[in-house]
Amino acid sequence: MPWRNEAAEAGAEEIGRTALRGLGQLGVQRTVVALALIAIALFVAFSSWRLPLLRDAEAALYDLRAANFAPPADTDKRVTLVVYTADTNRATGQISPVDRTILAKALTQIDQLGAKGVGIDVLFDSPQDDDELLHASLKAMQTPVYLAYADNKTNPEAITYEQEQDLKAFQQSVKTQKVGPASILLETDADGVARRWPKLYAGLPPLLSLALTQNGPDADKRFASFTGPIRFRVPTASDRPVFDKIPIDLLADPETAPFVADVIKGRYVLIGGDFSDFDQFDTPFTRTGNPVTGETRMIGVEVHASMLAQLLDKAWKAPPAVWVKVLAAVLAVGLGVATAVAQARTWVLALAVLGQFALFLAVPFLVERAGYDTLDLPATGWLIGWLIAFTAVSSGLRAINAAQREFAQGALGKYLPRSVAAEIMRNPERLSLHGEKREIFCLFSDLEGFTKLTHAVEPEMIARLLNDYLDRLSAVVLEYGGTLDKFVGDAVVAFWGAPIAYPDDGERAVKAAWAMYLAGEDFRKNVPEGVPKIGRTRVGVHYGEAVVGNFGGEGRIQYTALGDAMNTAARLEGANKTLDTKVLVSREAVERCGLDWFRPMGEVVLRGRSTPVQVYEPVPDMTQEQRAVSADLISAHSAGEADRVQALTDSVRDSAQGDEAMMNLIERLRKTHEGESYGLG
Structure with a gap:
């Protein structure tokens, strides 16, 4: 109906006038500051994972999600770990680099037992006396073998430039159709925790898990550029680990190797070190604790095994779309603005705030539980963005209210003292x-x-x-x-x-x-x-x-x-x-x-x-002694001590010249009698 349209238009115009009047009372400078804070709130709500302080909070919350919703797994029948241990080093007499003779023997047994593929997480970056035996074993391999590769540019802590040259020379000398390089690069976040697949850098061969599967039915092209979360799993029972782990010296011995044949045949075998002080990585379990085994740190070769198992399961998680993160940031900031503007009872607002905070924290957990990638999904960012927006708008509203109160107080001040006007503003009665x-x-x-x-x-x-x-x-x-x-x-x-x-x-x-x-x-x-x-x-x-x-x-x-x-x-x-x-x-x-x-x-x-x-x-500006002179004069006058009054008067008359009040007092005391008050008429 026409009259309803007119009423709506009038209401909209009134809202617009009120908003403009409010902005005018807020002032240009405060308006700019408020808008800047809201822009900062949006940025924080969208980019909290990239901000130094908030990044740690986001990572901690992600670790809680990843650890609590980590999928339970029985022992994986597709991947086996063959590891050097401290006992191996003591038996071989070599610690760094590890003994290559035992590796050569183990590779021969693995090849004979029918492994599906072998990934070696050991860098051959310096020549050793037993290299010829290892060369022979590698050249004889019928099972695909991928040797660890790293360069000084992307992993300077693991290898020097000179070692990189030796590594390239070794790999070139053993290269065959079955033997090639694979990157063992693992990247950690700023807090030193391995949470995500590493980036694919130019000049590096495929990542170890990708190299092992690249030419077979297990390949998944989606992981070629995947930088999402590593899926860590937890064992279903403490006596059944996620991956079988065999000491390399057990496999290298032809007499004991047949006893572990069932965990080698048809499996991907990853070879690496299992030492307490080397190649250990923090995972999301580090902060939260593994709920089953209590083990929190993970050896590098097991991290690669987790990535390989994730690839084999095709457990690829798409990151949240940019528009989803933008929308979530806008909603979080918008809720902060709406809460600041809302006029409701205190307890209602308190419940609303608590409900919104709970929502910000719960949504990423629910998304993680549903099987989606929440690695870069803000949670703390939404909350902080909400707080910044709420503070900006509520501060602006307080400034507007203060301006309105000042205007009202000023209007009252035309008729009443400002102090009284202020009291009336607080208590109109x-x-x-x-x-x-x-x-x-x-x-x-x-x-x-x-x-x-x-x-x-x-x-x-x-x-x-x-x-x-x-x-x-x-x-x-x-x-x-x-x-x-x-x-x-x-x-x-x-x-x-x-x-x-x-x-x-x-x-x-x-x-x-x-x-x-x-x-x-x-x-x-x-x-x-x-x-x-x-x-x-x-x-x-x-x-x-x-x-x-x-x-x-x-x-x-x-x-x-x-x-x-x-x-x-x-x-x-x-x-x-x-x-x-x-x-x-x-x-x-x-x-x-x-x-x-x-x-x-x-x-x-x-x-x-x-x-x-x-x-x-x-x-x-007078001293205590100077002020005491008049007190002595009055005391003597009140006591009727005329001689004392005269003596005091004579002693101060010269110093009192220019002090009109003191000279006046002296004259008054001279004209009055004992203790008599001076009448002003």
Whole structure:
């Protein structure tokens, strides 16, 4: 129906506008970073097997899959291992290179017993005294024999260039229609584990398992370029190994050879070494443990036997198609994005996350169990890609939410102090009209002579100066965590302890008062040329009880504080003019601020009050001894010790020159009697 189409279009347009607005709030830089992180997430989810740190995790998970789903096998009747052992070396007296006479005799017996083919995993890379006997045996062979070949380029750890030349010379000297070379190259992953078939490098003959089968019905062309996983099998019982393994000296003896005829006739025979410290390879069982025999490391000739058996079984596994891996990476990253965007209850999201993680880990195991190649299939990569995408999007959403909150807070800030606006954003119910009694630190400031200045300067300049001045002082209040109450002309009213009270409110209030005085000094030193001299900033601080809350009615709300404490702070600010001080703090505030910046300025009766107030001036740049002078003067005056007052006055009069507040104190003490408060009128 047309109206439904219009509604859908309108909904799509609204979603588009919301998305664009969100991107605008996120900002170009954060948008670029988020997109870059998502691209990285896709790369990780697709290429984790090629990344150094993740590669090890992927390999460990693959080993678990390969070991747990390794096919059980009874003893393979197609392949037999004939091995040199430590006992063989002791009997022949040769260790490296191994004795070739015993090999020559064994080859003769193998040929007579009717083996299907022979692969020798021993490098003849140096001339020996018994080479002629081996030559004769090889040239007489009617069974196909493939001699181990390696070159220095692809296997520098196994053979030097000079040895390679000797190896080529030996193989050329024994080459017949039945005898030829075969590559014995085995490659391991970065962690030293043999998991995959080696690559086919130019200049190398066919791999040993391929060479043995290349001219017969067992050949499988698919393995010619196969680099997938080696299929390792586990024996069905500990007394029935996967491959029969015969000591070479048993086969070389014509008297004992007939006893093993049944494991030679019609089989592929692989000859190699079985030594504990040589030609041993880690396999997927190394980390996980062989579940049947407990043997984990495997001799090289047995690795070749496993590959040969895999070829004979035509157990070729196709690697996952590239598009499948791309799709899986996109799905994993997409799930991370969707989870970050989803708006659901916490427990629902937690279950969803756990379910997705379990899926990422389970899918490769299920694919492996189904008989497919999972060697390069990511598992950790999907999880890490999910995490990167989730983090990128959730961080972007937090930034957008923060921008939206900042916008809302800024809008509230046009009517309320920012600190109050922040509290209302957290607890909207605080916006309701009500008041409560709170113990707070109250602050009033005033700029001396500003009223006269308004008559001497153009209105535009007055507005510019006032805005600059109020910006400086309000920034100080906010820096020290105060609540800005209001501006009254050039006066700033603020308090600490509401809407939220902190243990260090007093310290921050006094520090803010002193910083406001310094900000005022900086302001008046930097006024434009032609502006008459501006006076200093005076500040008063008091601690007491006030009624704090939202007042003004539903149409216009102001968060403010009312009561005697606020009035006292205002009177203290005004008292600075009479006492020649910059900042005055009441005893109640001094005792609760935890600072030792103060020197007492006596006891005064503030205008409009009958109760005296002990006042202090913060002088953080003075020493303790300097601050103690005024305390001694006031103590002597309170005790009625006129002579001591006179002596102290005489001793500090010269040093106090230029200290207007101290000179004012001396003059006040001179005019008042024993312990009498000074009335400010």
